[in-house]
Amino acid sequence: xxxxxxxxxxxxxxxxxxxxxxxxxxxxxxxxxxxxxxxxxxxxxxxxxxxxxxxxxxxxxxxxxxxxxxxxxxxxxxxxxxxxxxxxxxxxxxxxxxxxxxxxxxxxxxxxxxxxxxxxxxxxxxxxxxxxxxxxxxxxxxxxxxxxxxxxxxxxxxxxxxxxxxxxxxxxxxxxxxxxxxxxxxxxxxxxxxxxxxxxxxxxxxxxxxxxxxxxxxxxxxxxxxxxxxxxxxxxxxxxxxxxxxxxxxxxxxxxxxxxxxxxxxxxxxxxxxxxxxxxxxxxxxxxxxxxxxxxxxxxxxxxxxxxxxxxxxxxxxxxxxxxxxxxxxxxxxxxxxxxxxxxxxxxxxxxxxxxxxxxxxxxxxxxxxxxxxxxxxxxxxxxxxxxxxxxxx
Amino acid sequence: xxxxxxxxxxxxxxxxxxxxxxxxxxxxxxxxxxxxxxxxxxxxxxxxxxxxxxxxxxxxxxxxxxxxxxxxxxxxxxxxxxxxxxxxxxxxxxxxxxxxxxxxxxxxxxxxxxxxxxxxxxxxxxxxxxxxxxxxxxxxxxxxxxxxxxxxxxxxxxxxxxxxxxxxxxxxxxxxxxxxxxxxxxxxxxxxxxxxxxxxxxxxxxxxxxxxxxxxxxxxxxxxx
Numbered sequence: 001x002x003x004x005x006x007x008x009x010x011x012x013x014x015x016x017x018x019x020x021x022x023x024x025x026x027x028x029x030x031x032x033x034x035x036x037x038x039x040x041x042x043x044x045x046x047x048x049x050x051x052x053x054x055x056x057x058x059x060x061x062x063x064x065x066x067x068x069x070x071x072x073x074x075x076x077x078x079x080x081x082x083x084x085x086x087x088x089x090x091x092x093x094x095x096x097x098x099x100x101x102x103x104x105x106x107x108x109x110x111x112x113x114x115x116x117x118x119x120x121x122x123x124x125x126x127x128x129x130x131x132x133x134x135x136x137x138x139x140x141x142x143x144x145x146x147x148x149x150x151x152x153x154x155x156x157x158x159x160x161x162x163x164x165x166x167x168x169x170x171x172x173x174x175x176x177x178x179x180x181x182x183x184x185x186x187x188x189x190x191x192x193x194x195x196x197x198x199x200x201x202x203x204x205x206x207x208x209x210x211x212x213x214x215x216x217x218x219x220x221x222x223x224x225x226x227x228x229x230x231x232x233x234x235x236x237x238x239x240x241x242x243x244x245x246x247x248x249x250x251x252x253x254x255x256x257x258x259x260x261x262x263x264x265x266x267x268x269x270x271x272x273x274x275x276x277x278x279x280x281x282x283x284x285x286x287x288x289x290x291x292x293x294x295x296x297x298x299x300x301x302x303x304x305x306x307x308x309x310x311x312x313x314x315x316x317x318x319x320x321x322x323x324x325x326x327x328x329x330x331x332x333x334x335x336x337x338x339x340x341x342x343x344x345x346x347x348x349x350x351x352x353x354x355x356x357x358x359x360x361x362x363x364x365x366x367x368x369x370x371x372x373x374x375x376x377x378x379x380x381x382x383x384x385x386x387x388x389x390x391x392x393x394x
Numbered sequence: 395x396x397x398x399x400x401x402x403x404x405x406x407x408x409x410x411x412x413x414x415x416x417x418x419x420x421x422x423x424x425x426x427x428x429x430x431x432x433x434x435x436x437x438x439x440x441x442x443x444x445x446x447x448x449x450x451x452x453x454x455x456x457x458x459x460x461x462x463x464x465x466x467x468x469x470x471x472x473x474x475x476x477x478x479x480x481x482x483x484x485x486x487x488x489x490x491x492x493x494x495x496x497x498x499x500x501x502x503x504x505x506x507x508x509x510x511x512x513x514x515x516x517x518x519x520x521x522x523x524x525x526x527x528x529x530x531x532x533x534x535x536x537x538x539x540x541x542x543x544x545x546x547x548x549x550x551x552x553x554x555x556x557x558x559x560x561x562x563x564x565x566x567x568x569x570x571x572x573x574x575x576x577x578x579x580x581x582x583x584x585x586x587x588x589x590x591x592x593x594x595x596x597x598x599x600x601x602x603x604x605x606x607x608x609x610x611x612x613x614x615x616x617x618x619x
Contacts, residue, residue, distance in 0.1 A: 006492070303469065304465070
């Protein structure tokens with residue numbers, strides 16, 4: 001019996017069964033497989049989205065790609081403009097900005113050079129009211145929307161000035177006891193928690209108050225290409241820079257790596273449960289199908305159709321159900337992704353958009369097919385190997 | 395309570411020549427169906443030998459037995475045993491498909507046989523749309539499509555009224571006479587005897603009587619179609 005002829009008969013029997021069998025059961029099974037597929041793809045896409053959001057928010061608003069910190073034992077980076085220019089001359093570096101950072105319990109005040117800041121972070125692009133600082137500004141401050149707050153806002157865990165607006169005055173107390181009053185020039189909203197609770201004045205203001213002389217707490221470096229931070233770090237170090245250089249991931253202290261590890265454990269459990277559900281559903285559907293067709297299977301064997309052809313016909317039905325289920329799942333997933341792209345999930349680090357990776361889709365399809373084929377093969381094999389007369393008698 | 399061993403057949407020795415129409419008769423429980431199941435390779439005897447076209451079929455592996463059923467035997471069941479999801483035509487050409495026949499070849503052959511059994515206008519109907527007699531004709535067409543050496547029929551008229559039964563037996567007679575088709579048929583109806591060339595009567599698993607009967611072509615025979 002030619003193998004191809006056998007496959008042709010399996011496909012023929014499978015297709016007739018799909019075509020003329022119960023439409024309701026078929027649709028329901030396909031829908032369950034589709035939902036399992038969505039579940040397999042959705043969580044990894046959210047985890048990927050969280051990582052992407054963290055990376056983007058960190059680079060665009062908080063840390064740039066690389067961070068240069070004072071040498072060990074020093075509070076400030078000395079000759080900061082000299083170091084800034086040196087770094088900016090390195091090929092592949094898009095910009096560098098330095099700032100003084102002052103913190104109290106709830107919020108952070110940064111002293112920046114506004115034009116340099118624009119070359120590294122994108123905070124200036126996210127002004128909701130007013131304008132970002134300019135190099136020549138005096139007595140001006142910009143702040144995040146969370147810090148500015150809103151009128152009548154209930155006191156929560158976040159710092160809030162209860163509805164400060166552009167043109168209002170705020171008083172800033174410095175660590176040396178001096179206080180200054182600034183006019184609010186603008187309010188920004190980046191949706192990055194750490195940035196939206198911060199405020200910025202020019203570095204000249206802070207240097208005057210604290211008596212800093214060409215010193216800064218930190219230098220942020222923006223590279224031309226994201227994702228190659230380690231290479232740039234090595235490159236900068238090769239220029240003999242003595243200050244400590246960290247990638248934005250290192251600077252965040254492994255927080256994201258820990259979060260990703262936890263997410264991955266949740267994802268593994270969710271994947272396992274989904275695949276077990278897929279196995280159980282396919283097994284039950286094929287088991288009921290084969291038990292109901294026990295007599296038919298006996299007849300097919302009696303008229304000379306090989307057991308393997310019969311088993312293969314059920315496996316092909318499973319492959320069809322899984323393929324259509326995966327396609328419907330891809331459609332559903334595209335719908336969910338489109339919705340969540342328009343209305344993203346809000347995480348403390350910023351808005352999270354699902355990041356559906358092709359590898360995750362391929363992995364989900366492969367695992368779904370693998371478990372479905374096994375779950376379909378076993379009940380078909382159990383019934384098909386039964387004695388012909390017993391099967392025919394039902 | 396343990397299992398009770400039932401001896402369905404014992405000491406049956408039977409030779410069927412090419413072109414014979416043999417009727418196996420006997421009371422219920424006499425072993426007729428068991429004998430047919432063994433001849434149709436659907437069951438295995440605990441001992442004995444079955445030779446078809448020179449092949450010791452009991453020595454064949456399960457896979458070879460399946461191939462033997464496909465290529466050399468045609469089996470007609472009492473209750474038609476059609477595949478409900480398939481049309482009459484599909485039921486008939488299914489086994490040709492397994493043999494690797496081309497589409498044009500198996501469609502032509504299956505349609506031709508369905509016309510021969512009088513179902514030329516019912517080819518695209520499914521089992522639920524056919525009468526009992528029509529279903530049995532489809533089953534006969536399916537059994538014949540691969541030119542079997544032997545057509546085995548297990549009480550093919552048991553579920554049919556006498557008029558339809560007669561038409562089915564006439565069809566068997568025509569196949570036997572026109573195509574020299576070897577047929578072994580199980581029956582317990584006395585009036586079927588007139589169709590058989592030889593009647594083997596079983597009783598308690600043994601051959602009680604073997605009678606040569608019809609010598610002349612049966613009046614139901616003649617031109618097929």
